Amino acid sequence: MSDVLDQAxxxxxxxxxxDTSTELAIEARGLVKRFGDTLAVRGVDITVPRGAIYGIxxxxxxxxxxxLRMILGIIDPDEGVRRIFGEDRPQRIARRxxxxxxxxxxxxxxxxxDAIAFMGSLRxxxxxxxxxxxxxxxxxYGLGHAVDKKIKELSKGMAQTxxxxxxxxxxxxxxxxxxxxxxxxxxNQGKLEGLIRQLAEDGTTVIFSTHxxxxxxxxxxxxxxxxxxxxPYAGSVEVARDRLPPQVRLETKNDDxxxxxxxxxxxxxxxxxxxxxxxxxxxxxxxxxxxxxxAGIRSLSIERAGLHDAFVTIAGEAAAQAMQSDEPxxxxxx
Amino acid sequence: xxxxxxxxxxQAALVIARRDFTAIVFSxxxxxxxxxxxxxxxxxxxxxxxxxxxxxxxxxxxxGIALPAEATAAILDAQERLxxxxxxxxxxxxxxxxxxDPRALLQAEDSNLFAVLSGTLDEPLLTGxxxxxxxxxxxxxxxxxxxxxxxxPEADIAIDTTDTGIINQRTAQDATARAGIVMLFLLTMLxxxxxxxxxxxxxxxxxxxxxxxxxxxDAVFVGKLFAMLGVSLVGLVVWGSVGGxxxxxxxxxxxxxPPPAVGWPLFFALFVIYFAMAYLLxxxxxxxxxxxxxxxxxxxxxxxxATILQLLIFFLANFAVGQTGSWIEVAAAIFPLSSPYMMxxxxxKEGVLWWHLAALAWxxxxxxxxxxxxxxxxxxxxxxxxxxxxxxGAGRKGLLAMLRLTTNQS
Numbered sequence: 001m002s003d004v005l006d007q008a009x010x011x012x013x014x015x016x017x018x019d020t021s022t023e024l025a026i027e028a029r030g031l032v033k034r035f036g037d038t039l040a041v042r043g044v045d046i047t048v049p050r051g052a053i054y055g056i057x058x059x060x061x062x063x064x065x066x067x068l069r070m071i072l073g074i075i076d077p078d079e080g081v082r083r084i085f086g087e088d089r090p091q092r093i094a095r096r097x098x099x100x101x102x103x104x105x106x107x108x109x110x111x112x113x114d115a116i117a118f119m120g121s122l123r124x125x126x127x128x129x130x131x132x133x134x135x136x137x138x139x140x141y142g143l144g145h146a147v148d149k150k151i152k153e154l155s156k157g158m159a160q161t162x163x164x165x166x167x168x169x170x171x172x173x174x175x176x177x178x179x180x181x182x183x184x185x186x187x188n189q190g191k192l193e194g195l196i197r198q199l200a201e202d203g204t205t206v207i208f209s210t211h212x213x214x215x216x217x218x219x220x221x222x223x224x225x226x227x228x229x230x231x232p233y234a235g236s237v238e239v240a241r242d243r244l245p246p247q248v249r250l251e252t253k254n255d256d257x258x259x260x261x262x263x264x265x266x267x268x269x270x271x272x273x274x275x276x277x278x279x280x281x282x283x284x285x286x287x288x289x290x291x292x293x294x295a296g297i298r299s300l301s302i303e304r305a306g307l308h309d310a311f312v313t314i315a316g317e318a319a320a321q322a323m324q325s326d327e328p329x330x331x332x333x334x
Numbered sequence: 335x336x337x338x339x340x341x342x343x344x345q346a347a348l349v350i351a352r353r354d355f356t357a358i359v360f361s362x363x364x365x366x367x368x369x370x371x372x373x374x375x376x377x378x379x380x381x382x383x384x385x386x387x388x389x390x391x392x393x394x395x396x397x398g399i400a401l402p403a404e405a406t407a408a409i410l411d412a413q414e415r416l417x418x419x420x421x422x423x424x425x426x427x428x429x430x431x432x433x434x435d436p437r438a439l440l441q442a443e444d445s446n447l448f449a450v451l452s453g454t455l456d457e458p459l460l461t462g463x464x465x466x467x468x469x470x471x472x473x474x475x476x477x478x479x480x481x482x483x484x485x486x487p488e489a490d491i492a493i494d495t496t497d498t499g500i501i502n503q504r505t506a507q508d509a510t511a512r513a514g515i516v517m518l519f520l521l522t523m524l525x526x527x528x529x530x531x532x533x534x535x536x537x538x539x540x541x542x543x544x545x546x547x548x549x550x551x552d553a554v555f556v557g558k559l560f561a562m563l564g565v566s567l568v569g570l571v572v573w574g575s576v577g578g579x580x581x582x583x584x585x586x587x588x589x590x591x592p593p594p595a596v597g598w599p600l601f602f603a604l605f606v607i608y609f610a611m612a613y614l615l616x617x618x619x620x621x622x623x624x625x626x627x628x629x630x631x632x633x634x635x636x637x638x639x640a641t642i643l644q645l646l647i648f649f650l651a652n653f654a655v656g657q658t659g660s661w662i663e664v665a666a667a668i669f670p671l672s673s674p675y676m677m678x679x680x681x682x683k684e685g686v687l688w689w690h691l692a693a694l695a696w697x698x699x700x701x702x703x704x705x706x707x708x709x710x711x712x713x714x715x716x717x718x719x720x721x722x723x724x725x726x727g728a729g730r731k732g733l734l735a736m737l738r739l740t741t742n743q744s
Contacts, residue, residue, distance in 0.1 A: 105540030
């Protein structure tokens with residue numbers, strides 16, 4: 001990531017060696033949270049390996065924020081346990097954690113560097129050091145001109161970046177970002193993706209929640225899919241994608257002929273192409289039948305299922321549509 | 335501190351307090367706070383009028399008549415005849431056994447006399463403070479003349495002036511006590527409102543969740559409470575300096591105010607200490623109430639009971655200060671929220687110091703209880719209301735939680 005954050009060896013920022021007693025950054029088992037009569041989270045299990053970029057995917061209202069708040073110890077679960085770096089009371093290790101909430105908030109009358117320093121001081125970073133690092137970070141992220149500006153004088157995107165830098169200024173071992181991409185334009189989204197990758201390269205564990213599958217697909221090694229307060233899938237992105245058979249996409253010169261009988265019954269038209277799941281027997285027998293049946297193959301590709309397809313399969317169409325529309329899912333199948 | 339630890343409660347409270355203190359002291363609003371005492375003066379003038387009305391209802395000071403029995407009866411008769419015509423001082427016959435030492439009569443604790451007429455009708459002696467003698471010597475001469483049976487009074491009354499009489503001193507101390515209560519009330523009301531606005535602003539800025547993730551919520555509560563106390567102490571220092579400069583530069587032109595019973599230096603010190611106690615107690619209530627308000631608009635509604643409570647405390651203290659030694663004064667001194675007011679009033683009127691030590695220990699205990707309960711409720715409710723939470727009816731639930739907690743703790 002930044003030179004500023006790299007100046008001290010990661011994980012050893014005050015001369016005290018980090019806890020290495022567990023390989024898991026986060027371990028949550030059976031988390032349940034009720035708000036009155038509403039069951040917001042119904043038994044969430046999540047394990048996040050150290051150094052991973054981990055995505056929590058789900059539509060708005062699925063329970064992502066509540067889950068993150070429970071993991072962080074902002075609210076206590078009604079049932080279940082959670083540990084961060086093996087500590088079951090997360091606030092005891094607050095200095096090792098950086099958190100960007102979904103609801104962005106800064107003091108409008110505060111100068112940008114002071115805001116970063118203040119967030120650092122909440123995590124034990126001396127103010128002077130926080131100001132120094134804050135100014136350097138802002139310089140590095142193209143906000144050098146705004147170092148002495150008040151938050152209320154910054155654009156929304158700039159203020160959001162300042163808050164993100166405040167989340168990182170104390171060099172945490174674990175960074176939790178709740179919907180970090182929302183409100184950012186495409187350029188800043190790209191910058192944030194780069195920052196997250198850099199953090200992970202430096203050994204920081206990054207967890208972020210999102211309702212935009214592409215961000216998770218591009219960044220994450222592991223994801224938890226959360227819908228209706230439950231986690232129907234948690235694990236590797238690759239494994240999630242492998243849950244679905246690859247899709248074959250075929251275009252032919254001839255519309256009809258004996259080759260048609262070689263197509264699986266589930267094959268559907270997508271424009272000029274036929275789309276169907278790769279048969280269990282593999283591509284070779286199919287290819288042979290197509291050639292012998294005089295299909296006149298124009299193109300044939302085998303596409304691995306994307307995370308979106310996996311999400312639809314795992315969480316249901318309603319949840320997927322809610323993800324796309326930014327609306328809470330009305331009906332979720334797990 | 336280990337890197338993997340978090341800030342302790344007091345370290346975290348200091349971070350919050352420092353931020354709030356700096357933000358307020360360097361804001362334009364602080365100027366309003368600084369000119370607040372000018373409003374106090376205006377309102378105190380109104381309060382003084384109320385106090386004067388209350389004082390009017392108390393027993394009027396009297397002229398003690400310490401003459402032989404026959405002469406005393408003649409004076410009483412003369413007063414009865416002349417009072418409707420020209421307005422005479424109230425008179426009271428003094429036990430002849432006590433008549434030997436008029437000065438002692440004036441200084442007696444239970445005395446309600448502003449002056450004493452002693453000697454005989456032929457050789458009367460009027461003893462009292464200079465101001466009172468000047469005010470009433472003419473009327474007294476009329477009384478003596480009428481009692482003698484002459485129509486034109488002869489100015490043959492001997493005068494013995496004393497230092498400030500007990501009545502003057504008591505009146506001044508009573509006024510000091512009432513002024514102290516008014517000041518204390520207005521300052522705490524202003525600060526409680528400010529601490530509430532500060533919290534509401536924080537909820538509006540959505541900072542609360544960042545704080546909650548990093549430090550104990552108790553620390554946020556304590557930090558905010560003490561930041562505002564620090565702000566008010568800055569205000570007190572500024573106005574104390576202004577007041578001190580006025581006294582220093584214009585000492586000779588200022589009227590001499592009889593000192594409170596504990597003396598001015600200790601009275602001022604106790605004012606600051608009792609102010610801190612009163613503020614911490616009522617500030618805890620306001621901060622807790624503020625944490626339960628889901629929106630800025632709801633703060634007005636939810637804080638109304640706390641504001642009414644504060645007003646009731648003020649009225650109770652103002653009423654009890656005129657009831658020295660009564661059960662209501664004792665009760666007001668014991669009830670935690672009114673105790674600072676009553677004890678400040680006592681400092682003006684009574685010189686017994688151990689009362690203050692005991693009262694402060696009592697108030698510190700209640701400050702600890704209020705802060706603890708407030709911080710606990712704050713932690714429970716602040717993230718369940720406003721933008722950080724989405725639970726409907728959080729304010730109502732918070733109030734219910736407060737009732738439950740209070741019941742459990744009692």
